[in-house]
Amino acid sequence: MNGGGNVPKAKVTTNAINDCLEMINRLGGNIEEVAKRAVYEGAKIIADEIGRNIDALPIDEHWGTRENPLHGVRKFQKDGLSESFGIAPMRNDKGLINTRLGFDHEDYNSHGQANAMIARAVNSGTSFSEKMPFFENAVRATRAQARKKMVEAAEKELEKITKE
Numbered sequence: 614m615n616g617g618g619n620v621p622k623a624k625v626t627t628n629a630i631n632d633c634l635e636m637i638n639r640l641g642g643n644i645e646e647v648a649k650r651a652v653y654e655g656a657k658i659i660a661d662e663i664g665r666n667i668d669a670l671p672i673d674e675h676w677g678t679r680e681n682p683l684h685g686v687r688k689f690q691k692d693g694l695s696e697s698f699g700i701a702p703m704r705n706d707k708g709l710i711n712t713r714l715g716f717d718h719e720d721y722n723s724h725g726q727a728n729a730m731i732a733r734a735v736n737s738g739t740s741f742s743e744k745m746p747f748f749e750n751a752v753r754a755t756r757a758q759a760r761k762k763m764v765e766a767a768e769k770e771l772e773k774i775t776k777e
Contacts, residue, residue: 643774648710649703651767655759656700656712662755663714666747667694670735677741684743690731693722697729 673685686694697720701713716729738744 645705645710647767647770647774650770651763652703652710652712653700654766655763656714658759658762659752659755660698660700660714662751663748664695664698666751667691667698670694670745670747677739679740682738682741682743685745686731686735689723690726690735693720693726693728694732694735696720697722698732 670691671685672688672691673683674687675681675683677683694716697716699714699717701715703710703712716732720728722728722731732748734742736744736746736748
């Protein structure tokens with residue numbers, strides 16, 4: 614047993630803490646902008662894949678029935694989905710920065726059908742149309758890539774601020 618004279622002691626330097634506090638002070642109001650840019654970069658990756666999946670939806674102009682369901686969408690429906698899809702403005706919900714990807718609830722296609730309703734029907738299927746999960750497949754396929762991009766974007770923005 615050591616007699617106490619040579620016991621290693623933990624040493625805390627205040628420079629690291631001061632550097633961290635100084636960086637936080639420099640960030641100030643910029644931290645929300647950094648988070649918004651990072652979230653947007655991740656959302657863009659997912660949105661681009663959803664857009665490609667919309668473009669890949671097959672056109673099917675016949676009337677679907679239970680016996681002969683639609684395998685696709687009508688051209689005007691596909692056009693409506695493409696035109697109304699987007700990324701909503703960033704929001705700060707009690708410190709949680711987020712956005713939504715989707716279809717504007719006020720947008721209707723050229724035949725007066727709500728694009729959000731068409732998207733749900735295509736993605737989930739109905740009694741007269743096959744399920745084509747274009748939305749959820751895109752999210753599942755790009756989630757990890759989007760997270761990585763968000764981290765990279767945040768690190769890049771923080772690096773810029775800390776060098777100022």
